[in-house]
Amino acid sequence: MHYCADTWFLLILFGKDSHAREILEGIKTGKDWLFIPYITYAETMKKLFQQGYSENDIKSFFELLENTKKVRFISAEKSISQEAAKISLSFDIPLIDAFIAATAKVTNCNILLAKDSDFDILKKRNYIKTQSW
Numbered sequence: 001m002h003y004c005a006d007t008w009f010l011l012i013l014f015g016k017d018s019h020a021r022e023i024l025e026g027i028k029t030g031k032d033w034l035f036i037p038y039i040t041y042a043e044t045m046k047k048l049f050q051q052g053y054s055e056n057d058i059k060s061f062f063e064l065l066e067n068t069k070k071v072r073f074i075s076a077e078k079s080i081s082q083e084a085a086k087i088s089l090s091f092d093i094p095l096i097d098a099f100i101a102a103t104a105k106v107t108n109c110n111i112l113l114a115k116d117s118d119f120d121i122l123k124k125r126n127y128i129k130t131q132s133w
Contacts, residue, residue, distance in 0.1 A: 001032045004104035006097075006114030008132070010036070010044040014053075014061050019133050023113070027070050034071045037080075037103040039096055041073060080106050091125070093118045104128050 003023065013020040027034050041062065048058045065071045076084070080102045087105075088098035097118040104112045105128060112119065115132035122128045 001111065002035065002107065002109040003027070003032065004035045004037070004100070004107065004109040004112045005040055006100050006112060006116060006119075007040050007043045007047065008115040009113035010040060011047060014044070014048065020113075024068070028068055032070065034065075034068075035103060035107045035109055036065070036071065036073050037100050038073055038075055039099045039103075043096065074103050074107060076103070087122070087127075091121050091127075093121065101128055 009020060013024060023032075024034070026032050045058055045062075049055075066073070074080070076099055080099065083102035083106055084095060084098040087093065087101050088095045091098075093101075097116060100114070101112065101119065101122055103109075110129065112128050112130045113132070114130045119128065119130050123130050
């Protein structure tokens with residue numbers, strides 16, 4: 001299984017949500033992979049700073065993810081950027097969410113771990129599958 005992470009997933013993982021930790025453990029020990037768009041990384045950092053977490057705590061969290069061999073951070077390269085523009089225009093969703101959805105699509109992820117209602121239209125039209133709890 002290939003997962004793509006939205007900010008929501010990283011925030012609850014940082015908060016030690018048990019279901020999020022189970023998914024990460026499955027990624028570490030099984031055949032699953034986690035793809036994290038750099039735009040999600042930036043948004044997560046911003047939100048954690050806003051919540052008062054220290055830079056060291058945030059960096060430690062991301063270092064743990066980076067050291068997991070089956071977690072990949074994905075840049076918004078040309079094909080993702082083109083797909084994001086199409087998604088944002090076609091589905092009328094914010095560009096940041098379009099970049100996350102485009103990353104999921106271009107990297108062939110099976111599931112986008114997201115709770116954002118902006119993804120509902122993409123899910124409804126079978127563009128991507130999402131999972132939340």
